[in-house]
Amino acid sequence: MRQLALSDDILLQVEQPARYIGNEFNSVIKNKEDIAIRFAMCFPDVYEIGMSHLGIQILYSLLNSFEDTWCERVYSPWPDLDKIMRDRKIPLFALESQEPVKDFDFLGITIQYEMCYTNILQILDLSGIPLLSKDRTKKDPIVIGGGPCTYNPEPIADFFDLFYIGEGETRYRELLDLYREWKNSGEERIVFLQKASQIPGIYVPGFYEEVYNEDWTIKERKKLYDKAPDMIHKEIVKDISHVHYPDKQVVPFIKVTQDRVVLEIQRGCIRGCRFCQAGELYRPVREKDPDVLLENAKTLIKNTGHEEISLSSLSSSDYKKLPQLLEQLMEFCHENHVNISLPSLRIDAFSLDVMKHVQDIKKSSVTFAPEAGSQRMRNVINKGLTHEDILNGAIMAFRGGWTRVKLYFMLGLPFETDEDIAGIGELANDIAAAFFDEIPKEQRREPVQIVASTSFFVPKPFTAFQWARMNTKEEFIDKAYKTRAGIHAQLNQKRIKYIWHEADLSELEGVLARGDRRLNKAILKVYESGGIFDAWSEYYDNERWLKAFEECGIDYTFYTNRERPVDEILPWDFLDCGVSKEFLLREWENARKESVTPNCKVQCNHCGAAKYGCGICFDARF
Amino acid sequence: MIENMDNNLQEQDPMAQKLSDLKEESLKQEKQVKEKIPVIKCRIKFAKYGVMKFIGHLDIMRFFQKVFRRSGIDIAYTEGFSPHQVMSFASPLAVGVCSNGEYLDVSLYSATTSQDMIDRMNAQSVEGIRILSFQQLPEKAEKAMSAVAAASYTVAFREDVKVRIPDLSKVVCDFYAQDSIIIEKQGKKTVSQLDLKEHIHELYEKDGSVYMLIDTGSVTHIKPMVIMEQLLTFAGITEKPEELFTVTREDTYLKQDDQLYPMNAFCTDFT
Numbered sequence: 001m002r003q004l005a006l007s008d009d010i011l012l013q014v015e016q017p018a019r020y021i022g023n024e025f026n027s028v029i030k031n032k033e034d035i036a037i038r039f040a041m042c043f044p045d046v047y048e049i050g051m052s053h054l055g056i057q058i059l060y061s062l063l064n065s066f067e068d069t070w071c072e073r074v075y076s077p078w079p080d081l082d083k084i085m086r087d088r089k090i091p092l093f094a095l096e097s098q099e100p101v102k103d104f105d106f107l108g109i110t111i112q113y114e115m116c117y118t119n120i121l122q123i124l125d126l127s128g129i130p131l132l133s134k135d136r137t138k139k140d141p142i143v144i145g146g147g148p149c150t151y152n153p154e155p156i157a158d159f160f161d162l163f164y165i166g167e168g169e170t171r172y173r174e175l176l177d178l179y180r181e182w183k184n185s186g187e188e189r190i191v192f193l194q195k196a197s198q199i200p201g202i203y204v205p206g207f208y209e210e211v212y213n214e215d216w217t218i219k220e221r222k223k224l225y226d227k228a229p230d231m232i233h234k235e236i237v238k239d240i241s242h243v244h245y246p247d248k249q250v251v252p253f254i255k256v257t258q259d260r261v262v263l264e265i266q267r268g269c270i271r272g273c274r275f276c277q278a279g280e281l282y283r284p285v286r287e288k289d290p291d292v293l294l295e296n297a298k299t300l301i302k303n304t305g306h307e308e309i310s311l312s313s314l315s316s317s318d319y320k321k322l323p324q325l326l327e328q329l330m331e332f333c334h335e336n337h338v339n340i341s342l343p344s345l346r347i348d349a350f351s352l353d354v355m356k357h358v359q360d361i362k363k364s365s366v367t368f369a370p371e372a373g374s375q376r377m378r379n380v381i382n383k384g385l386t387h388e389d390i391l392n393g394a395i396m397a398f399r400g401g402w403t404r405v406k407l408y409f410m411l412g413l414p415f416e417t418d419e420d421i422a423g424i425g426e427l428a429n430d431i432a433a434a435f436f437d438e439i440p441k442e443q444r445r446e447p448v449q450i451v452a453s454t455s456f457f458v459p460k461p462f463t464a465f466q467w468a469r470m471n472t473k474e475e476f477i478d479k480a481y482k483t484r485a486g487i488h489a490q491l492n493q494k495r496i497k498y499i500w501h502e503a504d505l506s507e508l509e510g511v512l513a514r515g516d517r518r519l520n521k522a523i524l525k526v527y528e529s530g531g532i533f534d535a536w537s538e539y540y541d542n543e544r545w546l547k548a549f550e551e552c553g554i555d556y557t558f559y560t561n562r563e564r565p566v567d568e569i570l571p572w573d574f575l576d577c578g579v580s581k582e583f584l585l586r587e588w589e590n591a592r593k594e595s596v597t598p599n600c601k602v603q604c605n606h607c608g609a610a611k612y613g614c615g616i617c618f619d620a621r622f
Numbered sequence: 623m624i625e626n627m628d629n630n631l632q633e634q635d636p637m638a639q640k641l642s643d644l645k646e647e648s649l650k651q652e653k654q655v656k657e658k659i660p661v662i663k664c665r666i667k668f669a670k671y672g673v674m675k676f677i678g679h680l681d682i683m684r685f686f687q688k689v690f691r692r693s694g695i696d697i698a699y700t701e702g703f704s705p706h707q708v709m710s711f712a713s714p715l716a717v718g719v720c721s722n723g724e725y726l727d728v729s730l731y732s733a734t735t736s737q738d739m740i741d742r743m744n745a746q747s748v749e750g751i752r753i754l755s756f757q758q759l760p761e762k763a764e765k766a767m768s769a770v771a772a773a774s775y776t777v778a779f780r781e782d783v784k785v786r787i788p789d790l791s792k793v794v795c796d797f798y799a800q801d802s803i804i805i806e807k808q809g810k811k812t813v814s815q816l817d818l819k820e821h822i823h824e825l826y827e828k829d830g831s832v833y834m835l836i837d838t839g840s841v842t843h844i845k846p847m848v849i850m851e852q853l854l855t856f857a858g859i860t861e862k863p864e865e866l867f868t869v870t871r872e873d874t875y876l877k878q879d880d881q882l883y884p885m886n887a888f889c890t891d892f893t
Contacts (some may be wrong), residue, residue, distance in 0.1 A: 307691070
């Protein structure tokens with residue numbers, strides 16, 4: 001039997017010991033003697049969050065499909081265990097073997113949101129790996145980062161040896177082969193990094209430096225290794241239907257956030273909403289073959305025993321063969337007592353009918369994401385959802401028996417006016433009024449209930465709004481009050497509930513999202529003064545961040561509260577995510593003009609992603 | 623945009639019809655199934671050990687639901703909008719405690735042989751949960767949860783602590799030979815007295831550990847550590863029992879005609 005890294009005493013005093021014992025069904029145990037490469041794959045947040053992430057399941061399965069490689073999982077120890085591990089000097093371990101991460105060949109970290117940056121340092125520190133890449137030796141694992149935040153890796157560049165830019169399925173074998181060759185040679189660590197920098201999609205931050213102007217903007221990027229590429233191009237999977245797919249997803253013992261089979265039906269999104277980073281990063285849209293999906297679904301349900309399957313994509317309604325897929329899937333799931341959950345569906349007759357079959361109307365609600373309150377503002381952000389779409393959808397839902405409607409909005413979008421904010425209350429009111437107009441009294445099961453929630457807009461790299469000025473915390477809070485007042489002024493205000501998110505966290509997310517290398521120091525400082533789990537409001541300490549910025553001589557408002565000139569060098573300009581800067585600029589101008597850009601299905605807008613030679617760019621034309 | 627959407631709606635209407643038909647058809651089938659096929663009540667005995675002792679009772683239930691699905695055992699589901707498996711555990715086991723005798727009742731639509739179902743479940747289990755028997759329950763048997771009357775435990779000294787009770791066998795014997803073992807129970811408002819002795823069926827030393835058979839379940843639930851606490855006091859040892867011992871549940875018992883029997887005593891194998 002495996003020896004656990006933690007004693008019974010410790011496991012019995014921490015919350016949820018199941019986070020740390022491994023042993024889950026479908027977790028992979030290999031014989032160490034047969035293995036050349038030990039890979040620790042980390043999601044730097046608590047187990048329940050990390051285990052819910054599909055990307056890790058994909059890479060875990062892919063890497064373990066290699067005979068010479070054993071990939072294990074690592075998550076952030078919750079603060080209760082964190083303290084014990086520090087006090088008793090217990091090194092961080094991987095779940096499968098329970099062996100220290102420090103003895104591994106690779107530590108891969110997926111970086112899904114900015115607020116986990118201090119947790120990356122926690123992982124390195126608890127592992128006993130030097131926090132800065134430059135301090136590591138041949139004995140230390142190669143620390144490689146991936147995921148959406150690597151599209152601006154500069155604020156955390158000092159902590160990583162490598163970044164993998166793009167989809168993980170394509171280049172790992174090459175990287176591992178290179179590593180094996182190097183490991184057996186007597187060569188220095190830097191030789192491996194040099195060779196790795198020649199692999200497409202691999203970015204070695206240590207081979208570059210940023211030079212700054214007096215006004216704090218970037219003057220230029222200097223190369224420190226002449227063979228390092230000037231541009232790093234994103235990697236993508238061209239044939240998404242036949243790429244490696246994890247048919248044995250690890251089944252956790254404890255309830256995790258995503259406690260179900262996750263079936264990815266497509267990558268990318270045709271919509272081109274101007275605030276949305278994922279919509280740009282994962283271009284072009286590639287749909288998976290529905291026959292392959294059905295087979296995947298059956299295998300996954302059989303191999304995991306999960307009682308629910310969820311279709312995953314950025315916008316499921318845009319998947320061409322959704323009716324065919326759902327019809328077959330519903331039949332199979334019904335026979336096998338499996339529920340289907342359908343996130344990100346546009347509300348229309350079809351989706352309502354499907355929902356009626358897969359969920360309990362009395363308990364569920366219909367969700368719209370208008371993102372902005374007025375049509376004008378929705379044109380600015382290119383959200384192709386009209387007032388009529390929303391009202392018609394809501395009326396259909398009311399007639400179908402639903403009484404609960406959720407609405408998602410953003411505050412602080414570029415070019416926003418008070419009228420746009422007032423539009424939020426008006427739209428919510430119109431929906432409530434539609435209920436009373438359309439549904440006769442005797443058919444009202446319960447009164448309509450509308451929940452409008454707003455988040456604060458954070459501009460992200462590689463979007464049309466990457467140049468935009470972000471609102472200050474004060475402006476955000478002011479807008480939230482205006483939204484609330486707007487809702488209270490409505491006739492049906494009693495039927496509308498308003499929820500808004502905290503502004504502190506959004507502001508910091510804004511700093512980190514578009515920051516440069518000078519932020520590394522501040523992040524390190526925050527970590528050293530005790531900051532971890534910043535994504536959790538109970539552990540987030542805004543003062544700690546403000547103090548760190550001050551001590552590092554950083555005016556953080558430089559990164560948030562100014563509109564960037566379009567000719568300014570942006571920290572992520574050396575990355576190519578497929579979408580050209582010209583396209584983003586055009587979209588920035590179109591936003592200013594309130595001009596709508598059609599989606600990829602309607603017409604090609606020459607964003608640049610066609611160069612990959614796959615997906616919708618070619619489906620549509622040939 | 624709006625035009626587009628209308629087109630979509632028209633295109634999808636036949637599909638919506640199909641889905642409705644499908645649902646109606648399956649509802650019909652479901653009714654038939656429920657009316658015609660009687661269920662077979664079963665009792666499963668399993669062991670829980672190793673790292674699985676850190677998995678709590680509710681998560682063990684969820685684990686079993688998934689084992690049944692993976693192993694393709696023809697388990698019965700409840701009616702209603704979200705059907706779930708019919709499952710009843712004998713007695714929840716505290717986190718940190720291992721067991722060689724846990725019981726769980728399920729209902730099946732159809733069964734194969736006991737050995738086949740045991741093998742299929744073990745193939746879909748993890749290290750630390752092992753199915754020991756899978757048998758048919760007599761038709762009139764009480765559900766596992768309400769049938770539980772007693773449980774036996776082995777309480778062993780932890781390997782990492784030095785404290786031992788000299789002449790353990792005699793101490794246990796003398797302890798149990800007392801006329802009564804009174805403890806005070808703190809209720810919500812009042813303190814009541816309980817004679818532990820009445821609830822101990824067996825208590826003796828075995829291979830350096832303490833073996834006990836005590837009342838458990840819904841009527842009187844005695845925890846082994848409560849007995850150990852009294853035993854330690856009796857032996858003049860001041861440490862808390864949690865710091866000294868590990869507990870293994872050996873078996874769980876039901877009561878019939880005032881006699882205790884293992885929970886699967888009246889079950890029969892599927893052959």
